Amino acid sequence: VVLCDTSHPGNVGAAARAMKTMGLSELYLVNPRCFPHPEAEWRAARASDVLARAHSCATLDEALHGVAYAVACSARSREMAVPIASARQAAARLVEIARQQTGALVFGNEASGLNTGAVNKCQLLATIPSSPQYSSLNLAAAVQVMTYEVRLAALAPAVAARSGELAPHEQVEGFFDDLERTMVEIGFLDPAYPKRLMPRLRRLFARAELEKEEVNILRGLLKALRHPVKHQ
Amino acid sequence: VVLCDTSHPGNVGAAARAMKTMGLSELYLVNPRCFPHPEAEWRAARASDVLARAHSCATLDEALHGVAYAVACSARSREMAVPIASARQAAARLVEIARQQTGALVFGNEASGLNTGAVNKCQLLATIPSSPQYSSLNLAAAVQVMTYEVRLAALAPAVAARSGELAPHEQVEGFFDDLERTMVEIGFLDPAYPKRLMPRLRRLFARAELEKEEVNILRGLLKALRHPVKHQ
Numbered sequence: 001v002v003l004c005d006t007s008h009p010g011n012v013g014a015a016a017r018a019m020k021t022m023g024l025s026e027l028y029l030v031n032p033r034c035f036p037h038p039e040a041e042w043r044a045a046r047a048s049d050v051l052a053r054a055h056s057c058a059t060l061d062e063a064l065h066g067v068a069y070a071v072a073c074s075a076r077s078r079e080m081a082v083p084i085a086s087a088r089q090a091a092a093r094l095v096e097i098a099r100q101q102t103g104a105l106v107f108g109n110e111a112s113g114l115n116t117g118a119v120n121k122c123q124l125l126a127t128i129p130s131s132p133q134y135s136s137l138n139l140a141a142a143v144q145v146m147t148y149e150v151r152l153a154a155l156a157p158a159v160a161a162r163s164g165e166l167a168p169h170e171q172v173e174g175f176f177d178d179l180e181r182t183m184v185e186i187g188f189l190d191p192a193y194p195k196r197l198m199p200r201l202r203r204l205f206a207r208a209e210l211e212k213e214e215v216n217i218l219r220g221l222l223k224a225l226r227h228p229v230k231h232q
Numbered sequence: 233v234v235l236c237d238t239s240h241p242g243n244v245g246a247a248a249r250a251m252k253t254m255g256l257s258e259l260y261l262v263n264p265r266c267f268p269h270p271e272a273e274w275r276a277a278r279a280s281d282v283l284a285r286a287h288s289c290a291t292l293d294e295a296l297h298g299v300a301y302a303v304a305c306s307a308r309s310r311e312m313a314v315p316i317a318s319a320r321q322a323a324a325r326l327v328e329i330a331r332q333q334t335g336a337l338v339f340g341n342e343a344s345g346l347n348t349g350a351v352n353k354c355q356l357l358a359t360i361p362s363s364p365q366y367s368s369l370n371l372a373a374a375v376q377v378m379t380y381e382v383r384l385a386a387l388a389p390a391v392a393a394r395s396g397e398l399a400p401h402e403q404v405e406g407f408f409d410d411l412e413r414t415m416v417e418i419g420f421l422d423p424a425y426p427k428r429l430m431p432r433l434r435r436l437f438a439r440a441e442l443e444k445e446e447v448n449i450l451r452g453l454l455k456a457l458r459h460p461v462k463h464q
Contacts, residue, residue, distance in 0.1 A: 018373055023363035046366055088384070129383060131255035134278055137376065141250055144373040145380050151361060152320070187461035188453055200449060208440035217432060221420055225457050229419035 001143060002063045002070075004030040004118060005109040013043030013051060014140030015107075020047035022147035023154075027054040028063040028104075043140075060106070060118050068101035069094060072122035073146055074113045075135045082125050090126030091149035098154075105146050110139050167215040175215050176202060178222045185226065233375060234295045234302075236262040236350060237341040245275030245283060246372030247339075252279035254379035255386075259286040260295040260336075275372075292338070292350050293405065300333035300398035301326060301441070304354035305378055306345045307367045314357050314438040322358030323381035324388075333398055337378050342371050352434045353405070355441060396443035403447050408434065410454045417458065 001019055006012050012035055016027055027050055029035060036051070044051050057063040064070055071090045072082065085093065094103045106122055108114030119125055128137060128145050137145070167175075180198055183189035189197055210218075233251055238244050244267055248259055259282055261267060268283070276283050289295040296302055303322045304314070317325065326335045338354055340346030351357055360369060360377050369377070399407075412430055415421035421429055442450075 014370060014373070017370055020366045021362045021369045021373075023365070043370075045368070045370070128380065129387065130253045131383075133255070134252045136278070137253045138246060138249055138275075138277070138372075140370075141246070141253075141373060141376040144369065144376055148360065148377050151363075155361060183453065183456075185460070186456050188456035197449065200446065204440050204442070204446050208436050210436070214432065214436050217429065221415065224415075224418050224420035228417070 001026070001147065002028040002030060002060070002104050002106045003032070003139070003143075004060055004063075004107065004114065006032050006035075006139065007110050008139075009034045009037030009040040010043045011110060011139045012037075012054075013040035013045075013047075014138075015143040016040075016044045016050040016054070017047040018140055018144035019147055020050050022144075022151040024147055024150070025050055025053070027051070028057055029054050030057045030060050030063050032056065060121055064104060064106075064121065066102055067104045069097040069124075070104040070106055070122040071124045071126050071146075072106050072114050072119040073126050073128075073142060074108060074119060075127060075130060075137065075142075076113055082120060082122055084125045084127060087126050087128045087146055087149050088153075090124050091146065091153040093124060095150060095153040105143075105150070107139060107143060165212050167210045167212045171212065171215045172205070172210055175205075175210075175219050175222075178219055182222050182226060233258070233379070234260040234262060234292070234336050234338045235264065235371070235375075236292060236295075236339065236346060238264050238267075238371065239342050240371075241266045241269030241272040242275045243342060243371045244269075244286075245272035245277075245279075246370075247375040248272075248276045248282040248286070249279040250372055250376035251379055252282050254376075254383040256379055256382070257282055257285065259283070260289055261286055262289045262292050262295050264288065292353060293401070296336060296338075296353065296401040298334055299336045299401045301329040301356075302336040302338055302354040302401065303378075304338050304346055304351040304357045305360075305374060306340060306351060306357060307359060307362065307369065308345055314352060314354055314435055316357045316359060319358050319360045319378055319381050320385075322356050323378065323385040325356060327382060327385040327388075329398060330386075334400075337375075337382070339371060339375060348431075352431055352438075353401070355438045396445065399442045399444045399447040403444065404437070404442055407437075407442070407447050407451050407454075410451055414454050414458060 001024060003015060019027060040051060041048055071094050097103050128142060184191055233256060235247060272283060273280055303326050329335050360374060416423055
């Protein structure tokens with residue numbers, strides 16, 4: 001990550017924290033104002049190691065030395081600049097290249113962003129989709145979004161795994177039998193006029209994708225309801 | 233966006249800015265420390281209108297009144313809570329529902345995050361994929377990533393909506409109250425040794441995403457169970 005002409009030390013610290021949470025550690029500071037600074041340390045929280053190892057550079061060229069693919073991050077689109085992509089597309093492209101060569105994310109000053117000269121030193125201009133009413137993300141927030149997209153692109157798509165074992169068909173059906181019988185017994189379900197009660201409840205529990213242990217709880221609950229033991 | 237027990241006013245301001253850049257404007261503050269505060273104003277930049285309109289609430293229940301689908305945002309995964317999804321998956325689900333009903337993103341305190349009780353009042357737990365070495369995003373940075381994903385999901389073409397109307401927060405909580413009371417009454421749940429019964433049942437029904445009419449059926453069923461009329 002390359003930060004150019006950053007004004008507020010707090011943003012440098014917050015950017016370091018954003019990077020570290022996304023597993024990145026190489027920070028380059030081009031011509032930073034007020035760095036090092038206690039505010040940067042404070043905002044970095046437990047990413048002070050990233051700050052301590054940050055490279056200070058006089059120019060963007062120096063920071064990009066050896067970099068094969070640099071992505072300029074800017075809210076402003078501009079004529080005659082490099083190709084433009086969304087943050088997500090840019091991250092995918094960057095990661096593809098960074099598997100073998102060095103890549104960089106380049107960010108500009110808080111007030112003015114990257115100038116056109118700096119953008120044109122990069123291979124791609126990435127924009128974070130934002131509201132037309134207010135498109136100016138905080139610098140560290142933009143670093144967080146871009147590094148988040150880079151991390152997701154770098155990881156194989158993680159699927160949310162569920163922990164519990166699903167209940168087999170016969171257990172679920174046994175539960176529905178219990179439920180229906182109980183409802184008939186207590187007069188909640190009239191077998192002569194069942195309406196759509198059981199189908200509705202089936203739909204609800206089908207959506208829940210009941211786990212084994214959950215079916216046991218529910219059947220235990222129904223059993224207890226039929227044979228209540230008054231609590232003291 | 234609901235922020236619970238926020239310690240640093242700067243984070244409230246930065247969260248407001250993050251929201252506005254992603255086109256969101258409704259901010260709820262549950263039990264905020266130091267708000268209003270000049271630091272919040274400064275960090276909000278041109279999102280001070282979001283701060284000015286922020287709703288202060290005493291409890292999470294108050295903030296979630298009328299909300300059909302709440303996503304808890306937390307780095308910590310935990311046992312027995314609601315279903316877990318990635319930030320991207322959660323945003324897609326939230327936007328799908330928010331096309332017709334009210335949805336919420338819920339964030340906890342900077343140091344401790346959301347407690348389990350608060351998470352269990354939500355329908356989904358969203359986690360931002362992060363480095364195992366340092367997974368603690370700054371609060372406002374997490375708001376930026378989640379609202380960014382929500383914006384992208386909202387800009388994507390709509391998928392087929394579900395038919396039924398989801399039950400609002402207070403109805404679902406009312407059902408859980410009825411359920412717990414009934415279970416205590418019949419001796420199925422011992423308040424002195426509740427074990428993990430209620431959290432497990434909450435998790436089951438969170439996954440089911442209860443509809444209004446279903447909550448009515450379930451509460452009617454519980455009522456009938458407490459006052460049975462023997463069927464002939």
